[in-house]
Each structure stands twice: as structure tokens, then as C-alpha cells.
Amino acid sequence: MPIDYAKLKSMQFEPIRHTYTRRDTMLYALGLGVGASDPTDTGDLKYVYEKSLVALPMQAVTLAAAPMLLAQPEFGINYKLLLHAEQTLQIHKPLPTEATVIGETSIDEIYDKGAEKGAILYLTRKLFDAASGDLLATMGNVAFLRGDGGFGGKSEGAPKPRPVPADRAADHSVALTNMPNQALIYRLSGDYNPLHSDPEIAAIAGFNRPILHGLCHYGMAGRALIKTLCADDPSRLQRLDTRFTSPVYPGEPLHVEIWNIAAGDASFRVVASERNVIVQDFGRCEVRI
Structure with missing residues (x-):
């Protein structure tokens, strides 16, 4: 059964109301490895200790997400072959450490790359403070629908992310903390996909052990970028975009490479250090100067 393009484009997602607490804010930061290297570091403590708690802006990706209606048979998506391909984030106001928020999700477009190449689906989620x-x-x-190309849709017009500079070395290289139990902590922020915790499920998917959530190492990169480009002031982060290019295993060494492009604008990618494999690419970070 091919994708039902008209039904997908007209689908209405119900707004999602989500209340999160200061405990959730601290748990999210712990899921990114914050405090793991030095639990007395004052820069890390502000994300995991209630005394002067500040929320990491990347936590927005865990809040008020719509249920996975795309798995319903009437849409024609082969959900088992769906991959999270890209993530973008624009911050309009600092994220409260606790609040009730409302998420509004919509499907922007679906591009048909061909029967053997799959399809690309673009969704947008807006996050509102329920009180104000x-x-x-x-x-x-951005979801890559590996099994759903050839449905007759348009193939051109998809946004093209900016590549990292190929003509010079990165201006910064920052090691990321990736603990062996990283996925087991991060999943407590709401992503309970067993691919990240169950060895049997991981084996069925073709991995020799559970893999790390893409949004976990996305958040880890965001933490490093805030520290490097924002003088560790999370309120200065305005944009964080990336493309996921290869799986990551909990515990393996990672580092983020950062290029200064212009004032308040940087490119980045994340590399699995021992394997020398790029696991995030086309990264873009914009900060308030």
C-alpha cells in the first residue's frame, strides 16, 4: 500500500498539553551526561542542581510531542523502516525549568525520491507556554521513509542544509561525555523505544547492541556548543540544526567539531572518535552575540 499523500497532508494533530517539573529538567541534563565527568563543576551543576537550576534549551525536543499517528495503517507508511533523519530547533524564549506547555504539530510536506530511494517527510512542532x-x-x-518512495509525489524543493566547511580544519574540537549507561538514563525523558535498551530488539534491527538515541547525542552536542560559543549561557542559543548520519553506541568516544562562520553563526558535526565515523553532519548553530 503506497503512502496516502492527501490523507497525510490533511491530517490534524490534536494539541498536546505537557506538564514537566524541575526534576524532569535535571533528569534531561543527566541523560546528556551533564555532571558525569566532574559532579562539582559549577557550569554543570546549574543544570542538575535545584539551587540555581537552568533548563537546557534542547530539552524542548522532549516536550509535548504528538503521538506516533504515522504508524496507523491508513497512511500507508512502512513505519518499521522510518528513520529520524534531521532535527531543527529555534529558540524564541528561554525554556522554563518547570511549566505546562502545549505542542502543536503539523506536516509540512512529503517528497518522493523514487521507488528505490524512499521518501522524506517534514514535520513542524511549535511549543507554547500554557500560562502566558x-x-x-x-x-x-525530518523523517526518512526508507520503504515508501514511488508514491507519485514531487521530488524537488526540499530544504538543503548547509554543509560544514571542506576547505579548512575546525576551529574547535570538544570531547563529549558518553557513558555506557547513557541511553538508559536518557530514555527516562520520554523516548522508550526498546531499540535503545533491549539487546534482542537491537539485534533484530541489525545492531550488535542497543544504540544511543539520536536526540541524546544531539543534546550532548548542543551542551558542548553552549559551553564553547555562548560562554555557557544557554539563553544565548537561538538555533540548533543537524542531520543524523550514522548510529552511535552508548559509551563510545565522541567529539564535536565546530567552525566559526560569522558572528553568532557556526557549523558543526559530531564524530565517533575511535571509528572515525561522522554521526551528525550539516550542523548549524546560531547564538545571540
């Missing part, structure tokens, strides 16, 4: 009505963040989720 303020728009806190706008997120984009």
Missing part, C-alpha cells in the same frame, strides 16, 4: 501563551520554540523533524 508565549511561543517558546519551533522544532522541525
Whole structure:
């Protein structure tokens, strides 16, 4: 059964109301490895200790997400072959350490790359503070539908991410903390996909052990970029976009390479250090100067 393009484009997602607490904010940061290297570091403590708690802006990706309606048979998507390909984030106001938020999700477009090449689906989620009505963040989720190409849709017009500079070395290289139990902690922020915790499920998917959530190492990279480009002030982060290019295993060494492009604008990628494999590419980070 091919994708039902018209039904997908007209699908209405119900707004999602989500209340999170200071405990959730601290748990999210712990899931990124914050405090693991030095639990007395004052820069890390502000994300995991209630005394002067600050929320990491990347936490927005875990809040008020719509249920996975795309798995319903009437849409024609082979959900088992769906991959999270890209993530974008624009921060409009600092994320509160605790709040009730409302998420509004919509499908922007679906591009047909061909019967053997799959399809690309673009979704947008807007996150609002329920108390004030303020728009806190706008997120984009790009899904690669590996088994759903050839449905007759348009193939051109998809946004093209900016590549990292190929003509010079990175201006910064920052090691990321990736603990062996990283996925087991991160999943407590709401992503309970057993691919990240169950060895049997991972083996069925073709991996020799559970893999790390893409949004976990996305958040880890964001933490490093805030520290490197924002003087560790998370309120300065305005944009964080990336493309996921290869799986990551909990515990393996990672580092983020950062290029300064212009004032307040940087490119980045994340590399699995021992394997020398790029696991995030086309990264873009914009900060308030």
C-alpha cells in the first residue's frame, strides 16, 4: 500500500498539553551526561542542581510531542523502516525549568525520491507556554521513509542544509561525555523505544547492541556548543540544526567539531572518535552575540 499523500497532508494533530517539573529538567541534563565527568563543576551543576537550576534549551525536543499517528495503517507508511533523519530547533524564549506547555504539530510536506530511494517527510512542532501563551520554540523533524518512495509525489524543493566547511580544519574540537549507561538514563525523558535498551530488539534491527538515541547525542552536542560559543549561557542559543548520519553506541568516544562562520553563526558535526565515523553532519548553530 503506497503512502496516502492527501490523507497525510490533511491530517490534524490534536494539541498536546505537557506538564514537566524541575526534576524532569535535571533528569534531561543527566541523560546528556551533564555532571558525569566532574559532579562539582559549577557550569554543570546549574543544570542538575535545584539551587540555581537552568533548563537546557534542547530539552524542548522532549516536550509535548504528538503521538506516533504515522504508524496507523491508513497512511500507508512502512513505519518499521522510518528513520529520524534531521532535527531543527529555534529558540524564541528561554525554556522554563518547570511549566505546562502545549505542542502543536503539523506536516509540512512529503517528497518522493523514487521507488528505490524512499521518501522524506517534514514535520513542524511549535511549543507554547500554557500560562502566558508565549511561543517558546519551533522544532522541525525530518523523517526518512526508507520503504515508501514511488508514491507519485514531487521530488524537488526540499530544504538543503548547509554543509560544514571542506576547505579548512575546525576551529574547535570538544570531547563529549558518553557513558555506557547513557541511553538508559536518557530514555527516562520520554523516548522508550526498546531499540535503545533491549539487546534482542537491537539485534533484530541489525545492531550488535542497543544504540544511543539520536536526540541524546544531539543534546550532548548542543551542551558542548553552549559551553564553547555562548560562554555557557544557554539563553544565548537561538538555533540548533543537524542531520543524523550514522548510529552511535552508548559509551563510545565522541567529539564535536565546530567552525566559526560569522558572528553568532557556526557549523558543526559530531564524530565517533575511535571509528572515525561522522554521526551528525550539516550542523548549524546560531547564538545571540
